[in-house]
Amino acid sequence: MIAGSELTILVVAAGRGSRAGEGLPKQYRSLAGRPLLAHSLSALLRAAPHARILTVIHKDDLELYRESVAGLEAGLEGRLKDPVYGGNTRQASVRAGLEAMDSDAALRPEYVLIQDAARLFASESLILRALAAAKTYGAAIPGIAVTDTIKEVDAEGAIVATPARARLRGVQTPQAFRFDLILAAHRKAAAEGQNDLTDDAAIAEWAGRRVHVFEGEAGNMKVTSAEDLALAEARLIRDLQxxxxxxxxxxxxxxxxxxxxxxxxxxxxxxxxxxxxxxxxxxxxxxxxxxxxxxxxxxxxxxxxxxxxxxxxxxxxxxxxxxxxxxxxxxxxxxxxxxxxxxxxxxxxxxxxxxxxxxxxxxxxxxxxxxxxxxxxxxxxxxxxxxxxxxxxxxxxxxx
Missing domain, CATH: 3.30.1330.50 (2-C-methyl-D-erythritol 2,4-cyclodiphosphate synthase)
Structure with missing residues (x-):
């Protein structure tokens, strides 16, 4: 059971999704009759029934956001907090969300999960593992074992190393942290001009924090391309029996x-x-x-x-x-x-x-x-x- 003040989930939905092709940002594309973001939020609301959810959106997307959440299941909307506007990068957007939580006593949690809006299949077991890992380690991310052999190449495309596959993990979200830890890491990175870190685990690592990897889920796919959109919709439709x-x-x-x-x-x-x-x-x-x-x-x-x-x-x-x-x-x-x-x-x-x-x-x-x-x-x-x-x-x- 997750206590009401213990956990807030920060959903990052401020990107433009250019790799998904022309049209609306991918988080607002219709999949099986509802925007992708609506599916993502519904999954989180069901998986973490006592958590609050704060979404970071682009300043131009307020109406799209409102349309997306308007169709959520009755009784779930009240746990969604008013969205905040993000920045020019994912890192800036996450920090904007964390600062909003810190400025609102009703939102400031002990632990925060940072979730990409493009991952719409979060399960209850994944959320519970994430929170447990955050409690144990302070900073933790889901990962799955890599099955393909990975090669490191140089600028000319020549192989320079073959990392041991057993030590590699494909990283997912939600990434889980003690709230004060990740907020301090984000503030430190911003103050020192470290603005090119690609995920929150990298920010925690840069700030000197040890990050643990817990078991992710193969089904926890991220929608990036037009092909991913089609795959996600097929999966959603398959569940509507x-x-x-x-x-x-x-x-x-x-x-x-x-x-x-x-x-x-x-x-x-x-x-x-x-x-x-x-x-x-x-x-x-x-x-x-x-x-x-x-x-x-x-x-x-x-x-x-x-x-x-x-x-x-x-x-x-x-x-x-x-x-x-x-x-x-x-x-x-x-x-x-x-x-x-x-x-x-x-x-x-x-x-x-x-x-x-x-x-x-x-x-x-x-x-x-x-x-x-x-x-x-x-x-x-x-x-x-x-x-x-x-x-x-x-x-x-x-x-x-």
């Missing part, structure tokens, strides 16, 4: 207007659709499909038309809320497949834009959204152009 399918169906009549809303996209038309909200028939059907997959009622039970606050509301609010419910259950939207039934407007020219809009609202890749359209051969109310109908099927994956 409760696969569910929901369906949704909605109809709205045509009325006066000069546009319709479909999947959150405004499409010019010679009529509008009539409804309590913006009558986005496609978003309504998809929302019901997602709620059905979760067995959480339908759109009317969550956003009743009797409630005046939803009069004229943008239906993307409903779709986003349903998608958020999937993420809140620790799950992901695996696929959305929807069909529109109408004579006009023609959907083909707008198909890709509608897909992109739905993907953005649901926070999933556009490759997981399929939109089709059909006429009803002039039969029925859609054939008479009295209205539109939409049918949607959603597949979600949840943890067992």
């Amino acid at each position: 409760d696969i569910r399918t929901g369906q949704g169906y909605d109809v709205h009549a045509f009325g006066p207007g000069d546009h319709v809303w479909l999947g959150g996209l405004r499409i010019t038309h010679d009529h509008g659709l009539v409804g309590h909200s913006d009558a986005d028939v496609l978003s309504h059907a998809i929302t019901d499909a997602l709620l059905g997959a979760l067995a959480e009622g339908d759109i009317g039970s969550h956003f009743p038309p009797s409630d005046p606050q939803w009069r004229g509301a943008a239906s993307k609010i409903f779709l986003a809320a349903a998608a958020k419910k999937v993420r809140a259950r620790g799950g992901m939207i695996a696929h959305i497949d929807a069909t529109l039934a109408c004579e006009r407007p023609k959907i083909g020219p707008h198909r890709d834009a509608i897909r992109a809009s739905i993907a953005s609202i649901a926070e999933i890749p556009v490759s997981r959204v399929a939109i089709k359209a059909t006429t009803t051969e002039r039969l029925g109310f859609t054939g008479r152009e009295e209205g539109m109908a939409a049918l949607a099927i959603a597949t979600v994956r949840l943890p067992l």
Whole structure:
């Protein structure tokens, strides 16, 4: 058992992640329906249920951070402290986090674990070993035995040494320290201009502290490259074994207007659709499909038309809320497949834009959204152009 004032975990998430390719910093990339950082924080909150967590972020990433933590499991958010801004290097970012802890009596712990945000599979046993090692040695890091032969080379690439493999370890995080020890080491390094040390163990070593290596975990992977992102997502998806399918169906009549809303996209038309909200028939059907997959009622039970606050509301609010419910259950939207039934407007020219809009609202890749359209051969109310109908099927994956 970890006492509430004993341990704070410092999560380093201020980097730009350039080696992961173009796009958002890797800690905010979506993996299995949630940002990588959300997975990392969830793992730590579960693995260390009595620890506090402080995240160091880049000054430009506050909104991305807020979006990431908004979907965490209910009851866990309160243990996350407000983030602090990091510096230009990992070393500066860690020191900023340590100084923030030192200035807040409610945060200042006996022991601190320093964890890279890019490691999203921290286990309870790893956290407990880290804390035990910190208590025993004051400074300790997880490591795993090296299985490949390692060669040291010179500037020309010629081998100059072959270190004994039995004495080598691949180093991981979380790195574990007595708080006053690592804070003093960081302050000393900063005061003496020693700013190029690559991890906290190196800082402790430079300050003259002996650092112990305890047993790490092979599964405690670090996401660095685009290939790592793909591997991590595959591993996350493999753990979501409760696969569910929901369906949704909605109809709205045509009325006066000069546009319709479909999947959150405004499409010019010679009529509008009539409804309590913006009558986005496609978003309504998809929302019901997602709620059905979760067995959480339908759109009317969550956003009743009797409630005046939803009069004229943008239906993307409903779709986003349903998608958020999937993420809140620790799950992901695996696929959305929807069909529109109408004579006009023609959907083909707008198909890709509608897909992109739905993907953005649901926070999933556009490759997981399929939109089709059909006429009803002039039969029925859609054939008479009295209205539109939409049918949607959603597949979600949840943890067992």
